[in-house]
Amino acid sequence: MRRDDSDLVESCKKGDLCSFNELVERYQKMAYNLALRMLGDSYAAEDATQDAFFSAWKNIRGFRGGNFRAWLLQITANNCRDQLRKRKRHPAIPLESLPFEPKAPPSSESPEDYVLRLEMTAQIEEGLASIPPQQRMAVILCDIQGLSYEEIAKVMKCSLGTVRSRIS
Amino acid sequence: MWAALGIFRKDNCSKTKPKLSAYMDRRLNPQELAEVERHLANCHSCQKELDCLETTVALLHRLPQVLPSRSFRIAQVEPSSRRTAMPLLRLATAAAAVMLVMAFTADLTNLFPTSPSSLDQEGGPSSTSYWGDIDGKDAESPTAENQTDSGQISSDNASDGPGSEEDLEATEAGWVRPLEYGLAGLVILLGGVTSGLWLKSKGSQKQRRN
Numbered sequence: 259m260r261r262d263d264s265d266l267v268e269s270c271k272k273g274d275l276c277s278f279n280e281l282v283e284r285y286q287k288m289a290y291n292l293a294l295r296m297l298g299d300s301y302a303a304e305d306a307t308q309d310a311f312f313s314a315w316k317n318i319r320g321f322r323g324g325n326f327r328a329w330l331l332q333i334t335a336n337n338c339r340d341q342l343r344k345r346k347r348h349p350a351i352p353l354e355s356l357p358f359e360p361k362a363p364p365s366s367e368s369p370e371d372y373v374l375r376l377e378m379t380a381q382i383e384e385g386l387a388s389i390p391p392q393q394r395m396a397v398i399l400c401d402i403q404g405l406s407y408e409e410i411a412k413v414m415k416c417s418l419g420t421v422r423s424r425i426s
Numbered sequence: 427m428w429a430a431l432g433i434f435r436k437d438n439c440s441k442t443k444p445k446l447s448a449y450m451d452r453r454l455n456p457q458e459l460a461e462v463e464r465h466l467a468n469c470h471s472c473q474k475e476l477d478c479l480e481t482t483v484a485l486l487h488r489l490p491q492v493l494p495s496r497s498f499r500i501a502q503v504e505p506s507s508r509r510t511a512m513p514l515l516r517l518a519t520a521a522a523a524v525m526l527v528m529a530f531t532a533d534l535t536n537l538f539p540t541s542p543s544s545l546d547q548e549g550g551p552s553s554t555s556y557w558g559d560i561d562g563k564d565a566e567s568p569t570a571e572n573q574t575d576s577g578q579i580s581s582d583n584a585s586d587g588p589g590s591e592e593d594l595e596a597t598e599a600g601w602v603r604p605l606e607y608g609l610a611g612l613v614i615l616l617g618g619v620t621s622g623l624w625l626k627s628k629g630s631q632k633q634r635r636n
Contacts, residue, residue: 279499290494304494311498382489400451401486407453422453426444 263326270318278315285327286311288403289334295398296338298387306341310334328412331405335395335413342391396424438465442472446479512623519616526609533602 261280269277289310293303310333314321321329367375386394392414399405399413400421410421442465448454449462466473531537 275500275502282497282499286494286498287491290498291491294492300492300495304496304498307494308498311500315500378485379489382485397486401483402489407451422448423444425451426447 264323267318267321267323267326270315271321275315278318281326281330282311285330288327289330292331292334292395292398292403293338295383295386295402296335296391296395297341298383302341306334306337309337313337325409325412328405328409331399331403331409331413332415338395339391393424396421400425439469439472442466442469443475446472446476450476450479450483512620512627515616515620515623519613519620522609522612522616526606526613529602529606529609533606 261277263281263284266277266281270281286307290303290307293306293310294300297303297306310330313333314330386397389397395414396410399410400407405413407418407421407425411418414421414424416424442462445454445458445462449459454462466476
């Protein structure tokens with residue numbers, strides 16, 4: 259039987275790490291994808307996500323209930339902001355952005371479709387990278403992760419009006 | 427008149443365009459919704475903008491969700507039974523630093539009197555020789571003979587010899603510098619040890635995470 263988030267959080271507050279790891283399994287893909295789209299580098303995204311789960315586990319007793327997903331994404335978003343700030347101070351080229359040998363397309367996809375998909379993804383990522391971080395975060399949460407405006411407002415700690423103006 | 431109408435439409439466009447995202451997400455109130463729909467029915471440019479926005483959002487939806495290459499599950503870490511000296515070291519470093527600042531401030535504002543020259547002029551012991559004396563017998567001032575039964579210092583020896591007012595001044599002037607150097611050394615030593623231990627613990631934490 260699938261336990262709901264609030265039930266798992268209550269167990270976590272009593273020190274049950276297994277319950278927390280169940281939450282990790284549930285939201286790790288979402289948190290990682292948010293970090294990846296924000297930072298554009300898989301290693302940095304892994305670090306930001308791992309740090310977010312560590313912080314969440316350390317501070318779970320301070321979580322006052324409500325939407326766990328929004329709380330976790332808020333921590334991930336803060337980590338991403340920190341990383342971007344650090345990157346601004348000490349700019350470096352991630353290894354991933356250097357030219358690399360293309361991978362073979364999956365068998366279910368024709369080579370043409372595969373190349374088109376890669377190009378489209380690259381263009382979207384380029385477009386996302388060109389907008390300011392706060393706006394990028396709102397777009398990722400709304401149009402990629404499919405969060406509601408209310409959840410986005412919680413994650414970004416701002417009003418609904420601000421969310422609306424950032425997405426417009 | 428056409429020009430005025432053009433400006434009016436432009437003004438409406440600038441009001442409508444920021445609302446297109448919210449319109450797509452059905453986040454407009456009924457009044458705003460009616461306004462936007464009315465404008466879209468007559469404005470080709472805004473209709474085009476809306477189509478473009480819908481295509482972009484559709485592309486964003488098609489962006490694949492990337493699977494992380496590893497799990498972010500947290501491993502059970504047994505709490506360390508060994509007590510760490512870090513809090514104590516940090517406290518000691520802070521205390522030494524505060525004392526150093528206080529000593530420097532007092533020295534700079536002349537709270538410690540520094541005038542041993544009067545002794546030199548009167549042929550008394552120089553500040554260097556005085557340091558030699560202070561370790562010896564003379565340093566034991568006031569002596570037993572100089573004390574009255576009630577335990578007070580007699581006035582005969584109040585103006586000359588060790589234990590006099592000038593001597594006390596010289597003593598104060600003498601220990602200020604060694605105190606400052608000692609405290610500075612202590613701050614550097616404690617700060618170094620604390621930073622070293624902190625870096626070591628941070629490194630081991632990172633290793634544990636990986």
